[in-house]
Amino acid sequence: MRKTVFAFLAASILIASTDSAEASKISKYFHESFDVEKGSILHLRHGDGDVTITPWDKEVLDVEVRYRADVKTIGVGGKHKFDVEFKETGSVIHVIGREKSSSSIGFHHFKLHEYTYTIRAPEYLELNLDGDGGDVEIEDWEGNIECTLEDGDVELRNIGSSEASIDLEDGDLRIDGLRGDLLVDGEDGDVLMRDVQARQCRIRLEDGDLTIRRSEGDFEIDLSDGEIDLDRVRAEMLELSVEDGDVELDLLEVDRIDLDIRAYDGDVTVNLEPGMSAAFSIDTRDGRIRTDLPGARDLDRERNQVSGEIGTGEGRIHIRTVDGDVTLRESR
Numbered sequence: 001m002r003k004t005v006f007a008f009l010a011a012s013i014l015i016a017s018t019d020s021a022e023a024s025k026i027s028k029y030f031h032e033s034f035d036v037e038k039g040s041i042l043h044l045r046h047g048d049g050d051v052t053i054t055p056w057d058k059e060v061l062d063v064e065v066r067y068r069a070d071v072k073t074i075g076v077g078g079k080h081k082f083d084v085e086f087k088e089t090g091s092v093i094h095v096i097g098r099e100k101s102s103s104s105i106g107f108h109h110f111k112l113h114e115y116t117y118t119i120r121a122p123e124y125l126e127l128n129l130d131g132d133g134g135d136v137e138i139e140d141w142e143g144n145i146e147c148t149l150e151d152g153d154v155e156l157r158n159i160g161s162s163e164a165s166i167d168l169e170d171g172d173l174r175i176d177g178l179r180g181d182l183l184v185d186g187e188d189g190d191v192l193m194r195d196v197q198a199r200q201c202r203i204r205l206e207d208g209d210l211t212i213r214r215s216e217g218d219f220e221i222d223l224s225d226g227e228i229d230l231d232r233v234r235a236e237m238l239e240l241s242v243e244d245g246d247v248e249l250d251l252l253e254v255d256r257i258d259l260d261i262r263a264y265d266g267d268v269t270v271n272l273e274p275g276m277s278a279a280f281s282i283d284t285r286d287g288r289i290r291t292d293l294p295g296a297r298d299l300d301r302e303r304n305q306v307s308g309e310i311g312t313g314e315g316r317i318h319i320r321t322v323d324g325d326v327t328l329r330e331s332r
Contacts, residue, residue: 030065030084034093041126042119045096048133049115050152055123055140063095064118123160135171153189172208190226209245216252227266235259242266246324250331251276257315267324270317271331277311282328284321292329 036059044051049065056062067082087094095117115134123142131149138145139157145164147154154166158177166173168186175182175193184191184203191203191210198217203210209227212219216234224243234252239260246266251257253273261268267287282289283305291299291306299308319326 024071026067026069026071026082028065028067028082028084030063030086032063032086032095034061034088035059036061036093036121036125037091038124039091039126041092041128042121043092043094043128044117044119044130045094046117046129046131046134047097047099047115049097049117049131050134051117051119051129051131051136053119053121053127053136053138053141056120057122058120059122061093061121061125062119064116065095065097066114066116066118067097068113069115070113254315257317259315259317259319261319263319263321263324265323266321267326268319268321269327269329270319271329272310274330275311276315276330277309277313278315278317279307279309279313280317280319280328281305281307282319282326284324284326286323287321287325290325290327290329292327294330 040061042061049067063086065084081100083098083100085094085096085098123140126143127138127141127145127147129136129147129149131152133151135153135155136147136149137155138159142160145156145159145161147165148167149171150169151171153171154168154173156164156175156178159175160179162180164178164180165183166185168189170188172189173184173186173191175196178193178196178198180199182196182198182201184205186204186208187206188208190208191205193212194214196212196215196217198215198219201217202220204222205226206224207226209229210221210223211229212233213231218237219235220239221228222241223245226245228240228242228245228247230249230251232250232252234254236254236256237258240247241262243264244266247261247263247268249270251270251272253275257276257278259270259278285304289304289306293310296308296310299306317328319328
């Protein structure tokens with residue numbers, strides 16, 4: 001009974017105050033600069049703001065924040081506020097955006113026009129970014145990158161970081177040019193990588209497609225509910241675990257390949273550049289196996305298994321599927 005009365009009173013207050021809703025405009029601009037050196041770290045908490053980071057030749061971190069919104073408050077009392085906290089602790093510069101709403105009986109309806117962080121700094125600055133939403137763009141960067149984003153896209157261009165770590169909950173990742181170690185953890189979004197030279201690359205992706213083009217390195221990929229497409233990739237070590245998705249690989253020649261594919265519900269197609277050497281084995285519980293490997297020898301073919309060697313037999317190719325067809329062939 002109390003809940004019913006409270007709901008009625010709250011609804012009555014909201015209805016009574018709708019005609020007299022208070023509208024306000026918020027316009028804020030923040031600008032701070034910090035001297036930095038190698039080893040300095042930017043610790044940015046950017047909420048729902050878009051972030052753009054570009055290098056310049058000054059030994060200075062320059063941060064501009066713009067926030068503009070139209071806010072309509074429906075109910076009793078309460079205001080929407082925005083502020084940015086700047087703090088320097090040793091070699092770490094903290095930039096924290098804060099959106100606050102004081103308590104009220106009612107709610108805020110606001111239309112956000114602009115919320116951006118524009119950052120310029122020397123390319124060696126290490127980046128630690130944490131956002132609720134908004135997009136992140138970084139280009140021509142050498143310092144290590146750690147980016148965690150709940151709802152937004154990340155775009156990296158010409159990255160030379162020794163380590164880059166990207167954690168996305170609901171958004172796409174696009175990389176055009178990267179050299180160094182790469183760790184990607186994503187849910188509900190696609191990943192497109194081009195011209196990547198990764199010493200080690202680990203990717204875990206749930207509910208999204210992965211596309212890698214013109215790249216090389218060692219790759220460890222775990223994907224659920226999505227497709228994998230690797231085109232013109234040079235990989236000495238490639239370990240794939242795929243659940244509910246097809247795999248298409250176009251692999252360039254390497255001295256010694258170590259390829260391990262585990263697919264649970266999807267087809268697997270592997271195209272090998274002529275000249276590759278490996279001992280291969282393929283098995284599937286419920287699917288067909290096709291091989292087109294000129295010069296293959298020691299073929300052992302059973303109903304759901306095929307094995308043999310190509311070239312000198314050095315290297316290893318192992319493909320296992322539960323429910324899917326497998327094609328292993330020499331590209332033309």
